[in-house]
Amino acid sequence: MKSFNAYILISLFSFLICVPALRAFEFRHHDNDELIAVLEDVHSRCPNITQVYTLSEKSVLGVPLYVIEFSSHPGHHQLLVPEFKYIANMHGNEVLGRELLLKLADYFCEHYLADDPAIKKLIEQTRIHLMPSMNPDGWQLSTDTGGQDYLLGRYNNHSVDLNRNFPDLDRIMFGNEQAHIEHNNHLLQQVDHLTEPIQPETKAVMRLIMQVPFVLSANLHGGDLVANYPYDASRSGALTEYTKSPDDQTFRHLAQTYASLHHGGMADKSRSGCGSDGFNFGKQGGITNGAAWYSVQGGMQDFNYLSSNDFEITLELGCEKYPAADTLSQEWENNRDALIGFIWQAHIGIKGLVKDALTGKPIANAVIHAKNITNGRDDDIKHDVTSVHAGDYWRLLTPGEYEITAFSPGYSAQTRRVKVDDLGEGKEAMRVDFWLQPLLPPPRPMEDDDVFDLDQDSNPSPGNSEYETYNDLLKDRLRSKWIYNIYKRAAAK
Ligand SMILES: [Zn+2]
Secondary structure, eight states, X not given: OHHHHHHHHHHHHHHHHHSOOOOOOOOSOOOHHHHHHHHHHHHXXXXXXXXXXXXXXXXXXXXXXXXXEEOSSTTSOOTTOOEEEEEEOSXXXXXXXXXXXXXXXXXHHHHHHTTOHHHHXXXXXXXXXXXXXXXXXXXXXXXXXXXXXXXXXXXOTTSOOGGGOSOOHXXXXXXXXXXXXXXXXXXXXXXXXXSSOOOHHHHXXXXXXXXXXXXXXXXXXXXXXXXXXXXXXXXXXXSSOOOOOTTHHHHHHHHHHHHHHOTTSTTOTTSOOSSSSSOOGGGGTTEEEHHHHOOOSSOHHHHHHHHSSOXXXXXXXXXXXXXXXXXXXXXXXXXXXXXXXXXXXXGSSEEEEEEETTTOOBOTTOEEEEEEOGGGOOEEEEEEEEOOTTSEEEEOOOSEEEEEEEEOTTBOOEEEEEEEOOOOTTOOOEEOOEEEOBOSSOOOOOOTTOSSOSOGGGOOOTTSHHHHHHHHHHHHHHHHHHHHHHHTTGGGO
């Protein structure tokens, strides 16, 4: 008997160490080791729809920066499937977003396994990246010192505020505006100097932004209760000044979506404000333009919008930067529907493919321009998006009528009128494809002084039809060259 009992004990012990214990998620503050343990646990329960990966750089103190991805094909961009991200805990002492993203990962897995149709649909139609902590060093310092200091732990371990450390693309964009250059996307190539060294945590996220064709994202902070949207930097340099982006209407809608789905009063007009700064964002429906609150240079939100196709907002999730552990469960209830509903916003507007009309090959880096013509309006939205490597693109838009134009070097532009409907959760963006006709003569790689290379022998002169054709071709070529120069580096991403 004795030996039999020993055999059972040994077998049981082997079983326990071979099969990872399935832990129920606990609402508490997870340290940096527990953070990855939660992500690995989710991955072990849902291996077919998740991937855990680390960014290219570690934190200053050498902590890996972890992301968990949810997708029906983890590790791959899928044609016409929008990419979404949440990044939390960029300020190390603002910790609620970190715990909410860990719980969101657990919730996605649990509900996927339980065949929840809404969650299955969301994961099948969207590639979702969750990064619970961009600043694990700051989290550690803040936690080790009691978590109650307004600033301690905010910065990374080089005492740098990561939300001021991105290249200041607002300055470049405002400069373009003053020079009447109507170009305010993919501006990273125009950066000629940096005001301070790029920190490893910032560099890691910049690489992520450049590598993954994100459509929509949010940056999760704490210390107030409001959904903040671009621009964060004021146009005039004033400390506070409403600073519209070309997509102001869409950004207001995105921010409002989060605020109105938040069950903890973000959009409650009768609530009181968080602090002594005089702002009560409840009165304005729980949303604010970033620069209207206070101007920020070098922030991550505007960097996303001005360097890539991504639309990002900043969520301040509560008055307390480091809420007590026993409030986390309620905070999850407050934010759950908003966190999920906001991801569905990656599906508003239109999406489609841009292809060569003769060969059917996808065209990457084609420019997609939108003009709002709702109710007789004639408003160019002066912020273009580009198609990604497989020719797919997404253009977030609010309901209305639009003229959408696609163009690419060496092709005739194509314009289509579209009516964008109000989409509820569970719907995908309307599909609008473009088939671009190659220009004649056939395009070849352009050199710097390669504009006036049309057929010089035809000697066109004003008034004859040859001249009109010549002029049209020249204009196309000039426009193509301009666009080409702007986008050629984007092509190398
Ligand atoms: Zn913050």
